[in-house]
Amino acid sequence: MPLVEIKDLAKVFYRDSQRIPVFDGVNLEMEQGEFLSLMGPSGSGKSTLLHLLAGLDKPTAGRIVVGGADVTGMKRRQLAAWRAHHIGFVFQFYNLLPVLNAYQNVELPLLLTELTGRERREHVMTALGVVGLSDRAEHYPRQLSGGQEQRVGIARAIVSDPTILLADEPTGDLDAKSADEILTLLQRLNEEFNKTILMVTHDAHAAERAHAVMHLDKGVLSR
Amino acid sequence: MKIPIIYNIRSLKERPVSTLTTAAGMSLVVAVFVAMMALASGFHAALVKSGSPDNVLVLRKGANAEMYSGITRSTANTIAGMPFVARGADNQPLTSPEVFVVIGLNRLTGGLANLVVRGVSPRAMQVRRGIEIIDGRELRPGASEILVGEKIIDRFANTGIGETLSFGGRDWTVVGHFSAGGSAFESEIWAENEQVMPVFRGEVFQSVTFRMADPSSFDGIKQTLEDDPRLFLDVFRESEFYQNQSVILTQILNFIAVFIAGVMAIGAVFGAINTMYAAVASRAPEIAVLLTLGFKPGHVRSSFLIEAVFIALLGGILGCILALPINGLVTSTTNWNSFSEVAFAFRVTPNLLVSGLVFAVAMGFIGGFFPALKASRQPVVVALREA
């Protein structure tokens, strides 16, 4: 049984009673340990697909099952709890809390667990170690470079050991060198730690670092 | 080259919630300020209006208040015969030897109130200007009749015309209601002096009030009367006498008004500072553009100050409107000089409203000062980069 199963997914936006279909009848299966990238022109619905997968938005029709759980059937409250355990989200603009240092930012998702302070500390330091920023734990976002910020963002995404990592243009705001580092890090997470990753990007070079590249265009998903 | 005010108005409109909450907070401060001052001003006015600068009030030496005083009939007659006492159309002296007693009457709302009963001479209405029978008729000499002040009517039983009030072991028929221009007399019951005298205190008046033939000669009159050892009198200009009775309480009330409004204002100013700093922060890019265009820091500063003052003025106007309805509201306190109740109306005067607005503007100015300073000192380059 695949880890992620998307069946006949449809999403329609309404703006001023105008019907704007994004896609209709999208199907996708992802196996445990797979690293897929998703490309497509802007407005094609890449991010929307990611949001639906993370349970941030409701589809108009269709079903999403992740790790055996029916995401589309869950209520808001359940979704938040489910997301805390199963989804690691990486943003284009990192979205670190400026008032918290790297350590505290990474710790945030763990605050939602039953872990003790000591256990949280171990997890956070491990995550920071994986992204190579153990020595930057006390730094605040404004004291970090863009690449470092994104690595903190990734540490935050993996710290609770989620089922799947969703990355929305993770290199979109970075220079070539930093972008390469981030992609290498994602690859390593996939290879060494067997993380399942779905990465949205519009950079063909970045997309190629995945096992497979999918295209979403005019509502059609093709492999 | 000034930054147009329309620019501020537009920016206020962009943050309507923030602008309105800040202004509303200030409006409450101004409303409390105006209301408290109106209380003080109403009390002060009630007592000040009681006295006329043309009249002289005479008490026994050292008495300080009518209640404590005592003047014999012969002294009263001596005063009436003095040349400086004005005379009426019938060539009789305009003087009113008066009996002053304080009686206990039950309020309609419960509780005992102390009310002044003033036994006046038939000429009292001529000696004092501004006393007007608004209902009924004047006292008939020799009758057990009373006139009731306007402020008493609604608050005590048996004060309607034709009804009977009992005090001093006698029944008194209410024959009229009178007004006295909002003065403390409106909280009094008047009867004929010769009727009141035997009932209460025996052969003695408490005070003599007379009209001066020449008001400018008051100092001479005072000296003549006070220097006569047989008379043993203290002499006051009537207006000053009543004004002095109001001084302490008016001062206390004014102090309380300023203290309370002042403390509240600190809180409101802090709120204004928050609002203005937020305004400055959110408009950093615009400020940078203005500075780049060549506007001077001084222009930016005054622009933000004007904006803060404008918000405050809005609050001030709102506060004045909030305070207006209390104008004329009647409340009562005690004139501790006579232990008697004085009813008076809150007085929201134009002057008070202006002080309310000035108070508001001051709050706005203080609240806007540092944020405005910060805006004008903002480095252009940083601001532009953030934009």
Added chain:
Amino acid sequence: MKFMRLIWVNLLRNKRRTVLTALSVTVALFLFATLRSVVTALDAVSEVGSETRLITRSATGITFALPQSYFERLRAQEGVRSVSWANWFGGVYIDASNFFAQFAVDQESYLAMYPEMAIPEDQKQAFFRERTAALVGSGLMERFGWSLGQNITLQGTIFPGDWEFSIRAVYVPEDPSFGDQMFFFHYDNLYEGVNGNIMPGWYVVQLEDPAAAPTVINQIDRMFENSSNPTKTETERAFNAGFVTMWGNIGFLVRAIGTAVFFAILLVAANTMMMAGRERIGENAVLKVLGFQDGLLFRLVLVESVLITVLGGALGVFGSKLLFGPNNFVNAFIPGFEVEWSTVLLGLAMAVTLGVVSGIVPAWQAMRLPVIQALRRVA
């Protein structure tokens, strides 16, 4: 609570704004506590009067005296243990602005009835011995810098002339609400000074049993009803309460001002919380993506808001408690004026209410925040 740090750093994010908002709550609650203490002090004054003592005065009016013969007739009443009397003197010490209450009393019977005044025995005897002796409250001694044995002169207003007294005793009130600003001297002294031309201003009647008060009051007033000097008798507590109401409706005034203060500061605090809320739309969206529940975000914003108002409010009420503790400088004007613990608690409750009400809108907004749109704004 592990979320405390998150709340704390949010509070410190804009230190100036947080501090100013907290301080505005501070001044508001300082004002509230002070104003309420005026009311509680006046209430205490109304209640300090004993239920076991009655005051019998002239029914005609507060300034009218009663015949000396009433003393024996009151004493003969059933249920009456003892009787004393007093007069208001109303003298002026140097200047009319130095106001304080002066009473001519039948010294021995009067002091026997007022155990509330603690007086050293030797001073009490000295006060009894000398016709021109005076007994003075400790606060009044302090106010004018008087010392035991000093002679002072009062100018009579009701009773003309200069009156000289020697301070022979000082009393300290057992309960501050009783007042420490009073001045007592011998009724005999006054009587002789005016050549016997005076009668007792009012009588104080000590009851055998306070429960009998209504009966005794009725008896007394009925006894004199048809005389030329009818009486009005009430418990001392009711009599004192009547004096307090003479000031006017202070309770209403204080409530009205208190309400205005509350809402003025509520607006300040609410404005702050809304500004803070607007700034954090993006961050709250991110927290939601990380799995923060709606309810948790609601609570975080609310706790933050309550923290500001409670920290500020606590400073205000405890500040006023510190400033107006026992024996503060206002006691010279309002006996027993003190910020009570009930006022402190009420103030803290108000601070919590301020925080909850001012935080509820932004907390609600944070809870209902649509994540996708909010994220788009961040990006």
